[in-house]
Amino acid sequence: MRVLFTAWAWPSHLYAMVPLAWAMRAAGHEVLVACQPSLVPAAERTGLPCAQVGADVDSVDMVRGYALPTRRFGTPAATPSNGRAPRALRMFQANAEAMVDDLVRLVREWRPALVVHDPTAWAGPVAAAVAGVPAVRHLYGADLVHRARRFLPELLAPMGERHGLDDLDPMGAATIDPFPSGVQVEVDYRPTPIRYVPYNGSGAAPFLGPAVKPRVCVTWGTTMARVHARRFLAGEVARALAAPDLEVVVAVTAAQRPLLGFLPDGVRVVEGAPLHALLPSCDLLVAHGGAGTSLTGLAAGLPQLLVPQLPDHDAHATRLVRAGVAAHLAPDDAGPAELREHAHRLLHDERTKEAVLRLRQEIADRPAPAAVVPLMEELAAGRTLQTAPG
Numbered sequence: 001m002r003v004l005f006t007a008w009a010w011p012s013h014l015y016a017m018v019p020l021a022w023a024m025r026a027a028g029h030e031v032l033v034a035c036q037p038s039l040v041p042a043a044e045r046t047g048l049p050c051a052q053v054g055a056d057v058d059s060v061d062m063v064r065g066y067a068l069p070t071r072r073f074g075t076p077a078a079t080p081s082n083g084r085a086p087r088a089l090r091m092f093q094a095n096a097e098a099m100v101d102d103l104v105r106l107v108r109e110w111r112p113a114l115v116v117h118d119p120t121a122w123a124g125p126v127a128a129a130v131a132g133v134p135a136v137r138h139l140y141g142a143d144l145v146h147r148a149r150r151f152l153p154e155l156l157a158p159m160g161e162r163h164g165l166d167d168l169d170p171m172g173a174a175t176i177d178p179f180p181s182g183v184q185v186e187v188d189y190r191p192t193p194i195r196y197v198p199y200n201g202s203g204a205a206p207f208l209g210p211a212v213k214p215r216v217c218v219t220w221g222t223t224m225a226r227v228h229a230r231r232f233l234a235g236e237v238a239r240a241l242a243a244p245d246l247e248v249v250v251a252v253t254a255a256q257r258p259l260l261g262f263l264p265d266g267v268r269v270v271e272g273a274p275l276h277a278l279l280p281s282c283d284l285l286v287a288h289g290g291a292g293t294s295l296t297g298l299a300a301g302l303p304q305l306l307v308p309q310l311p312d313h314d315a316h317a318t319r320l321v322r323a324g325v326a327a328h329l330a331p332d333d334a335g336p337a338e339l340r341e342h343a344h345r346l347l348h349d350e351r352t353k354e355a356v357l358r359l360r361q362e363i364a365d366r367p368a369p370a371a372v373v374p375l376m377e378e379l380a381a382g383r384t385l386q387t388a389p390g
Contacts, residue, residue, distance in 0.1 A: 066086070100126050144312055223310070249267075
């Protein structure tokens with residue numbers, strides 16, 4: 001059968017779906033990735049066939065508009081919504097509007113049996129409904145969209161009306177969930193669990209050699225440097241943590257390397273390496289709180305020190321703190337002394353280590369992507385997987 005995977009132009013949302021897409025292809029099914037132009041290069045590097053749909057949206061500028069308020073960056077508190085949808089949802093709507101017409105044309109021509117989409121890629125369920133095939137949400141982290149589902153009918157209505165849809169269900173026929181239940185939000189449906197198999201893009205695996213002291217990986221994802229160079233805190237954090245009793249490794253892209261500034265002797269920089277190839281050799285992850293980064297850290301069994309600057313990063317960080325596997329610092333409180341104190345506590349706290357190992361084991365015990373393929377085949381054949389909790 002044919003399966004269409006789609007995400008708007010944010011690489012981490014696509015990356016979460018890559019293992020299942022490859023499992024579907026390995027099982028003999030045709031797979032196609034549909035995305036906006038700026039995501040095409042990353043989609044091509046997955047090795048999966050891809051098709052360009054729609055136009056790009058300046059999502060980075062929209063992200064700037066809902067960054068968390070801080071004294072450090074002079075970000076004012078967000079204006080109360082007065083019942084209107086949060087700004088992040090408006091960004092998802094703008095991307096869906098930019099994709100939906102081309103995506104509808106694509107599904108009519110290519111005729112997939114399933115449309116798998118990230119939960120914020122709302123062009124996916126619209127196109128699936130037009131084609132009369134099931135839409136499957138594939139989460140990349142906590143199901144924060146489910147919390148805001150009361151806004152979705154209003155946001156999706158214009159696209160649905162344009163394509164002759166009277167009743168559109170953005171929750172779809174099933175939800176694939178790689179996030180451990182211990183850190184997932186409460187939902188009113190039964191998700192289909194899947195093992196999180198980390199894919200953080202292509203690149204060479206770094207060989208750092210055996211660690212002779214605790215190895216700390218500092219990474220700041222791909223979002224914050226695009227929002228503003230000052231918000232890319234990896235260099236500042238590495239300088240704070242550099243000490244004789246720690247080995248600090250900073251993971252960056254080539255474009256981020258100049259943003260690090262001066263680094264003390266002994267701080268190592270790894271450029272262009274996917275996190276899933278680096279983190280298993282580390283003992284602590286210090287990062288921004290992005291879902292993909294944090295999930296990769298959990299799969300590697302690492303405690304995490306998180307300094308979130310966006311609402312979704314803060315939500316994920318809060319879930320990890322509650323699970324006992326992370327510490328959370330606001331940017332205004334992330335001074336050198338505080339960073340060092342929390343890093344050393346996480347490295348040596350036995351309860352934190354035990355909690356991390358429990359979550360890592362929960363991830364490992366979930367069905368592999370290949371085991372989820374038969375469920376997708378059943379769904380395409382007409383069996384509904386998304387049910388209320390029993």
